[in-house]
Structure formats: C-alpha cells, structure tokens
Amino acid sequence: MGVPYIPVVGLMGTDLLKRRDDMVVAADPFDGKTLSVVARALRPDVAVFHAQKADRQGNVSCGYDAEALILAEASRRVIVTAETIVDRLTEKEATGAFIPGMHVHAVVHARFGAHPGGCTGLYGPDKAHMARYVAAAQDDAAFAEYLQVHVFDVKDHDEYVERFVPREWREPARAVGG
C-alpha cells in the first residue's frame, strides 16, 4: 500500500505484541479515544520466494496465500524461483495469487525448489527430511552440520535435487515396457 503505518484490528493483549518493536498502541485520531494496534510498514530490501509458475517477463502464478504478492509489492528487489518457466503467463491462467512482472526482478528455474517444504498442487513437504531438520535445529553444532551437508557442500540446485529430493518424486512411475 505504501503507507508508513497502518492500524489493525486485534493483537491487543497478545505476547506477540510485546516482542514487536514495530507495533504500538495508538488512539483513533478522529475520536481521540478508541485504541488499536498500529503497525509500521515493512520494506524488505530483498525478497526471495518459490512459486509454481513464472514467465519470462516475471509474471508469476503462485499458491493461495496472498502474502507472496504483498511481499513482492513491498520489497525493493524480488527474486522468484519457479517450478516451471513458460513463455507467457496471464492473470487468467494463474491458479492462485498472480504477481505482475512489474514487481519481479529475476526469475530462476528451480524444479523442486521448495524442498523440503511443499509446493501446493505439486508436492507435499518431505516429512522425513523435516524431522531430520528439526532434530538438527536443536543445537548449533548439529545445525552447522546440516548446513554444511545440505547447503555449503552442494555445487548447485541440480545436485541438491539429485541427492536430497526423494527418487519417487523425481521419477514418476514408468509405463510397463518403457
């Protein structure tokens, strides 16, 4: 929206409000009395997120949650990784939120880019991998090891997919005799 701050309904009395320094309580300027939470605008420098489909002009079709569109509008630079890149994608064809290419600076083809998370309509989260991730996240040493194995020691996305995305996901059942 571009406004510096905005009132929201709710969040009063929550522990969430206590830990946010970008949310305050303020009175309605028209009646001087009625209190609500007021949140400061977030303007990320860079946003990176994954989507089902994008075209070469940066138009993006992504899932149901509108947060990706809001994020794209709010951020100064936007990088979208997409399962599939097509030549042309229109709003009519979008399956959920549609992000006009105007907001997007770079599009990257990354099949299974959401792994170990899921990508709505295409694949669910990799629960076994998630369990390993959660276990590794319990302490710094284990997490450093996780990052080394799954991020730093991996040459590129293709290698990540080859090594860590379950084979059944990558190789759909072949026809008999194929």
Place this chain on the structure above:
Amino acid sequence: MEYNESELLAVLLSREVRDGEVSACGAHSQIPAAGLLLAQALHAPNAELIILNTAFTPFRTSKPFHFLAQRGDLGLFFVSGVQIDRYGNYNLHQLGPDPDHPKVRFPGGYGGGLIYYAARRTVVFRTEHTRRSLVEKVDYISAAGATPPDVLRLGNPTKLVTPKACFSFDRQAGVLRLDTIHSPWTLADIRENTGFDLGVGGPVPVTPAPSAEELRVLRSAVREKMLIASPAYAAWARGTLVEEQSA
C-alpha cells in the same frame, strides 16, 4: 447411536452456525469444516461458508478473508489452540516458562490474534480435554480473550467445545464457565481433566447428544462434500466419517 469424538465435535460445532451469516474456519480444520457443511445441510441453508484453502471458499487468496473479518462481516469463526486458558486466551506459538527460550515451538497464530477481535463470535474447540491443554494461564498469548477498556474490538469468543464438555465465555467476568457435560462423562471427570476452576455451583446439564439425523447427514452428504474440498480433507473424511450405508 455410535459416533467417534471427531463426529461429536463436528455436530456440536454445527449447532453454533446461524442461517444467513458468513461463517468460516481456517486451513487444516477438518472438524469445523465438517461442522460448517453439516449446518448448511440441516438448519442454515443460507449460511455463507468460507473454508480456507479448499473448494469451499469464494476467494482465491487469503487476503480478502482477513479484510472481510476486519470489516466486521464475519459472523462466526472456529479456531483451536494448543493451550486454552480460563480467560479465553489461546496459544499457538510455544510452550515453556521462558518466552525467549521456548521448550517447544509451534507454527504460530497466523491471523488468529486479529480474527479473535474481528469475528463477531468465535467458538474455540479442542480435540483433547486434559489438564495440559485446558490450563489456568497459557504459556504464550497468541490471541487474547479479554479486552481492555476503550479498545477497538468487533467480536468475542463465546464458547469452548471439547470431546467431554462445553464451556461458555462469561464476558463480564472474563472467564470460561462449564456449561454442559457430554455423556458419559461426569462432573468429577471434568474437574480431573481441566486445569482451571470450572465456575459451577450445582448440577450441570447434559449436552444433547448427536441425533440420528445429524449423524446420517454428516456421514453421507457432508462426507461427499469433504471428498471434493481438497485432498487433505478427503483423506480425513475417508478415515474419520463412517460411510453411511444407503437405505
């Protein structure tokens, strides 16, 4: 008639829906979704349902739902939390005495802290009725039951429904009170399994049990609808709603 706890909860929640209102539940909320569809099939044919992230939502994204609620147009919302306390607060964030070093971390409240203040009525439900889930005070307040004076609030929690009992939210006193107990549980059972004072003096009425008609419709027409709602809802319906044999 026989029924499982999920079916019991779906029936009890369906009774909260009013005809002609906009009623909604969140994503991953199979029990209230079944309740909404059951209400529409039985007594609320003009209820407008929003079951987020399924075939039963008028919106393609989540934003219009939150804005509709903020405008005051959401009549009823069903929500659950890991912990619910006596004061109507619920917790979807974390467990542990130190808020900065939680023992367990959950996905968080999403729009919960907003919707709790915006929906005209919120009915909280919990599939587990134990001392660890119904507590005196939650470890972390994701959404607040009470409203300080002069604060903008459009609606409030009205009830808590569990597989053992129903509680109503007394807005004056700002506390939940035991309302009815489901057969076969007793007041002693409820006392033993609830981590807060029940606020009752005398005998407590029995919750009217699911009727044969409510169960029949739940297991036929509603079950059919859940199969097309989304893959996750279909899997739940197949596993949980006993398929009604045709007459």
